Amino acid sequence: MGGTELKRVAVFAPRDVEEARASLPAILALTASESREVVVFAADAAAVALMELGVKVTTPEGELTEALEALAPDAVALLDSSPKDAEVARAADVEIRAGWGRSLGALTHAVQPAQFEGRDHRPEPERIYLDVVGLLGVLPETAGPLRAPVLPEGRVLLRLPNWLGDAVQCEPLLRAFEESAERLTVVGPRALRGLLSRPLKEATWLPRTAGADAWRGHDLALLLDGSFRSALKAAWARIPKRVSWARGGKRVLLTDAQLPPRELGAPAVGCGLPGRGRRWLPRPFEVSVRELASVAGIELEGGAPRLSAGERGRRAAASLLEAAGIGADDRFVLASVGGRPGSAKAAPLETWREVFERLRASLEQRVLLTCGPGEDELMRSLAKCGLPQGVTLSSGGAIELDALLGLLERAAVFLTTDSGPRHLAAAVGCPSVVLHGPTDPRHSALTAAPIRFSRLQVPCGPCHLERCPLQGEDRLACFGAGHAEAAVAMLCELLETRA
Numbered sequence: 001m002g003g004t005e006l007k008r009v010a011v012f013a014p015r016d017v018e019e020a021r022a023s024l025p026a027i028l029a030l031t032a033s034e035s036r037e038v039v040v041f042a043a044d045a046a047a048v049a050l051m052e053l054g055v056k057v058t059t060p061e062g063e064l065t066e067a068l069e070a071l072a073p074d075a076v077a078l079l080d081s082s083p084k085d086a087e088v089a090r091a092a093d094v095e096i097r098a099g100w101g102r103s104l105g106a107l108t109h110a111v112q113p114a115q116f117e118g119r120d121h122r123p124e125p126e127r128i129y130l131d132v133v134g135l136l137g138v139l140p141e142t143a144g145p146l147r148a149p150v151l152p153e154g155r156v157l158l159r160l161p162n163w164l165g166d167a168v169q170c171e172p173l174l175r176a177f178e179e180s181a182e183r184l185t186v187v188g189p190r191a192l193r194g195l196l197s198r199p200l201k202e203a204t205w206l207p208r209t210a211g212a213d214a215w216r217g218h219d220l221a222l223l224l225d226g227s228f229r230s231a232l233k234a235a236w237a238r239i240p241k242r243v244s245w246a247r248g249g250k251r252v253l254l255t256d257a258q259l260p261p262r263e264l265g266a267p268a269v270g271c272g273l274p275g276r277g278r279r280w281l282p283r284p285f286e287v288s289v290r291e292l293a294s295v296a297g298i299e300l301e302g303g304a305p306r307l308s309a310g311e312r313g314r315r316a317a318a319s320l321l322e323a324a325g326i327g328a329d330d331r332f333v334l335a336s337v338g339g340r341p342g343s344a345k346a347a348p349l350e351t352w353r354e355v356f357e358r359l360r361a362s363l364e365q366r367v368l369l370t371c372g373p374g375e376d377e378l379m380r381s382l383a384k385c386g387l388p389q390g391v392t393l394s395s396g397g398a399i400e401l402d403a404l405l406g407l408l409e410r411a412a413v414f415l416t417t418d419s420g421p422r423h424l425a426a427a428v429g430c431p432s433v434v435l436h437g438p439t440d441p442r443h444s445a446l447t448a449a450p451i452r453f454s455r456l457q458v459p460c461g462p463c464h465l466e467r468c469p470l471q472g473e474d475r476l477a478c479f480g481a482g483h484a485e486a487a488v489a490m491l492c493e494l495l496e497t498r499a
Helices: 017-022 024-031 044-052 064-071 083-091 126-134 164-168 171-175 178-183 190-196 228-236 285-295 310-323 349-362 377-385 401-410 420-428 483-497
Strands: 008-012 037-041 075-078 096-100 109-112 156-159 184-187 204-206 220-223 241-245 256-259 262-265 332-336 366-370 391-393 413-417 432-436 451-455
Touching: 008 024, 008 064, 008 083, 017 024, 017 044, 024 037, 024 126, 037 064, 064 083, 075 083, 075 126, 083 096, 096 126, 109 126, 156 228, 164 190, 164 420, 171 285, 178 184, 190 401, 220 228, 228 241, 241 285, 256 285, 310 366, 310 401, 332 349, 332 401, 349 366, 349 377, 349 391, 349 483, 366 377, 366 401, 377 391, 401 420, 413 420, 413 483, 420 432, 432 483, 451 483
Parallel strands: 008 037, 008 075, 075 096, 096 109, 156 184, 156 220, 184 204, 220 241, 241 256, 332 366, 332 413, 366 391, 413 432, 432 451
Antiparallel strands: 109 262
């Protein structure tokens, strides 16, 4: 991933033993890079617990301030919530001081935990530490611990988000109801039903346009789209327990509302803009779903989303591959080059052309281009400009979701932008290279398959704007030169590891 990488980081481990154990995934994420020196300070029983888990721990002799001054780290990750540690780091003139708590204090970067009923809401203790190292530009690949699922009694209504990527990240929640699907009602876009309904044949599926009368008779409404309209509809339907995030002025319509975590202080290292007003912490949507579900009394087993193509999808994929001249045993690269017309999140024509030219100069594998319905304008433009030998368009252009899943099951590696299809690839286990434009990679760090991020650090991003407001050379600078070389190197690495 492009951007700033810290070379030397100090870590203050939590003093509580259980909290120290919960901090292990964050410490491992920091130490995963061979180019980064990490020194973990811990004491007493917490130090023993971490050493038993295989962490190399330093117990400083004398004052911590002196130890930090001698180390001279670029940053310190303050995993204990005590404000004293932040004061020590400031006294040692450490420039970047990242930690967590309800206020910034002596920290330069901070995570304010989610709030529920006026208290910190931490159903997964390890998550806060992963959020803290995310402030240092470290993207851990973890899907949380495995645990036995717990479901509430009564009839449950789930309002899914409308976006494909967010809906895919709800799959672990839907899967939890596999043995009791008859008491589940799912509300969402029609296209998602075929994608997510296979293990839930006995569930009731309602379109987004269904009125409040169709919502009546449920004991719990878990509203994952976060909209005011859904909260109002659940209130009209008199559902006794209505759970969602306390955003968008809908708090009065909910019985249980979680205030999402916030990002305080300076923007995360390598992630550009600090934003305005309340800055909600960027994190994978699946994490937000698990935390909100816990407010509703639902505990998930953990693990990343899992999807499969089904026979229809596999037949459609086989037909597309045959038309492209790709045999059953041939290894190929699948590339999704679609995007909403005019969207800043879709890589421009010039970026894709450079990627494919470099790719064909480095690899022998065939490349199959595809896109979703209504997103084929860019793919047609690529074809008009002339594609390198070995780069082929999918027959008929745009394809449906089941066919895309079938292709992802067959592909050696997947190349895409930060869009819905990348979540499909992760859910079927296809290694991916993701080109990030205006989006913050912390939103999508979870995956069940190997994934590599290519991202250019630009002063105007990540902005998350749907339309780039800039003109001239600055327009879509986040998709500028540099992506192609990085993406091809990452593709070659993934192909080599899967050989």
